Amino acid sequence: MKTINDFNFKDKKALVRVDFNVPQDDQLKVTDNTRIVAVKPTIDKILKDGGSVILMAHLGRPKGEVKDEFSLKNIVGEVSNVLGQEVKFVEECVGEKAVQAASELMPGEILLLENLRFHNEEEKGDEGFAEQLSKLADAYVNDAFGTAHRAHASTAVIAKFFPSTKFFGLLMAKELQAIDRVLKSGERPVTAILGGSKVSTKITIIENILPAVDNLIIGGGMAFTFIKALGGKIGNSLVEEDKLPLALEILGKAKQHNVKVYLPSDAIIAESFSNDADRKEIDIYTIPEGWMGLDAGPKSRDQFNDILLNSRTILWNGPIGVFEMSNFAAGTIALGDSIAEATRQGAFSLVGGGDSVAFVKQFGYDEKVSYVSTGGGAMLESLEGLELPGVAAINK
Numbered sequence: 001m002k003t004i005n006d007f008n009f010k011d012k013k014a015l016v017r018v019d020f021n022v023p024q025d026d027q028l029k030v031t032d033n034t035r036i037v038a039v040k041p042t043i044d045k046i047l048k049d050g051g052s053v054i055l056m057a058h059l060g061r062p063k064g065e066v067k068d069e070f071s072l073k074n075i076v077g078e079v080s081n082v083l084g085q086e087v088k089f090v091e092e093c094v095g096e097k098a099v100q101a102a103s104e105l106m107p108g109e110i111l112l113l114e115n116l117r118f119h120n121e122e123e124k125g126d127e128g129f130a131e132q133l134s135k136l137a138d139a140y141v142n143d144a145f146g147t148a149h150r151a152h153a154s155t156a157v158i159a160k161f162f163p164s165t166k167f168f169g170l171l172m173a174k175e176l177q178a179i180d181r182v183l184k185s186g187e188r189p190v191t192a193i194l195g196g197s198k199v200s201t202k203i204t205i206i207e208n209i210l211p212a213v214d215n216l217i218i219g220g221g222m223a224f225t226f227i228k229a230l231g232g233k234i235g236n237s238l239v240e241e242d243k244l245p246l247a248l249e250i251l252g253k254a255k256q257h258n259v260k261v262y263l264p265s266d267a268i269i270a271e272s273f274s275n276d277a278d279r280k281e282i283d284i285y286t287i288p289e290g291w292m293g294l295d296a297g298p299k300s301r302d303q304f305n306d307i308l309l310n311s312r313t314i315l316w317n318g319p320i321g322v323f324e325m326s327n328f329a330a331g332t333i334a335l336g337d338s339i340a341e342a343t344r345q346g347a348f349s350l351v352g353g354g355d356s357v358a359f360v361k362q363f364g365y366d367e368k369v370s371y372v373s374t375g376g377g378a379m380l381e382s383l384e385g386l387e388l389p390g391v392a393a394i395n396k
């Protein structure tokens with residue numbers, strides 16, 4: 001594996017792809033800076049060599065449009081705090097302004113480019129866009145493990161413009177080693193817990209990780225597409241209607257693979273998506289119209305606890321309730337307790353994802369699990385055992 005330790009960056013400009021897709025509050029303040037802290041060793045090494053760093057990243061899913069709430073200028077203050085020096089910001093990632101800002105950068109300085117996803121070309125993996133980005137620097141470093149499963153211009157395409165100066169960052173190397181350990185020596189039974197809200201992008205992953213797991217707990221926003229597919233009434237809960245057939249297909253495939261799937265049996269429901277909304281406990285298959293499931297109920301928590309205490313390897317991505325609102329955090333807290341106890345009893349536990357890590361840190365579980373990964377979807381896709389596009393591009 002070719003890492004930044006194999007190169008001296010003296011007087012070189014390094015274009016470093018990072019995953020700064022961090023959770024923010026209503027005022028856009030960063031609520032968990034784990035993904036920023038995690039790339040500091042890579043940046044420090046380049047600067048210590050006498051090089052300069054140009055950071056490129058995405059934030060949210062602006063879908064090719066310039067939207068203020070997704071601007072990276074909102075997080076540049078936090079990036080400066082974490083890195084311990086001023087980080088310059090340029091409101092473009094390609095074009096004249098970006099070229100000028102990059103060319104003025106001196107050794108020891110750091111520049112953050114505007115959100116790559118303000119350009120459709122990023123997610124399309126456009127070669128011309130990747131080439132424009134590549135012109136900004138002498139070397140390319142990929143330290144964005146959390147985005148390594150996306151075949152985008154800045155992750156999978158740009159590397160070809162740096163045939164002899166493309167490297168893995170130190171975070172990427174560490175994350176890949178952790179995944180490798182699970183793949184090679186993960187003890188069974190293996191239990192994966194999949195929650196969160198990115199139903200459409202993660203539901204397809206479930207199918208692919210079936211060969212690697214014995215138990216699958218599906219919770220959070222992800223569960224309702226399955227409950228509805230099974231004929232349940234889910235009221236106004238989060239659902240992806242077009243994924244209902246796929247949900248049934250996955251349940252069938254799980255049976256073929258001898259994977260036991262556990263869905264929540266009860267839910268805490270609310271009349272609106274608000275902490276102060278009226279709420280009650282209910283059988284998850286009988287949610288009335290106008291109500292939505294925002295947390296796992298007590299029966300589900302107990303059931304998940306039993307499964308986890310009987311697991312030797314635990315992989316977790318996605319909160320099983322809207323933990324950001326205190327009235328809907330109990331299910332995810334109970335899950336955290338169960339994983340912590342299983343770990344104390346000798347299981348290996350791996351937790352990953354932007355919001356999942358924010359939860360784990362906020363409630364103090366980071367010291368009680370075996371490994372905290374900065375990748376959510378990326379961690380899950382790695383478990384399929386295939387090389388992620390962002391990894392393959394450097395290894396080529």
Ligand SMILES: Nc1ncnc2c1ncn2[C@@H]1O[C@H](COP(=O)(O)OP(=O)(O)OP(=O)(O)O)[C@@H](O)[C@H]1O
Binds near residue numbers: 220293376
């Ligand atoms: N029942 C639910 N309805 C709606 N949203 C939910 C529900 N349960 C959990 N969530 C939300 O899911 C969000 C996290 O989902 P997500 O899939 O993005 O996980 P993640 O850990 O950030 O992983 P990644 O890094 O891949 O994004 C949380 O902010 C939480 O509020």
Ligand SMILES: O=C(O)[C@H](O)COP(=O)(O)O
Binds near residue numbers: 019
């Ligand atoms: O948070 C993540 O999982 C990564 O930053 C990727 O984001 P995406 O799911 O919007 O591609």
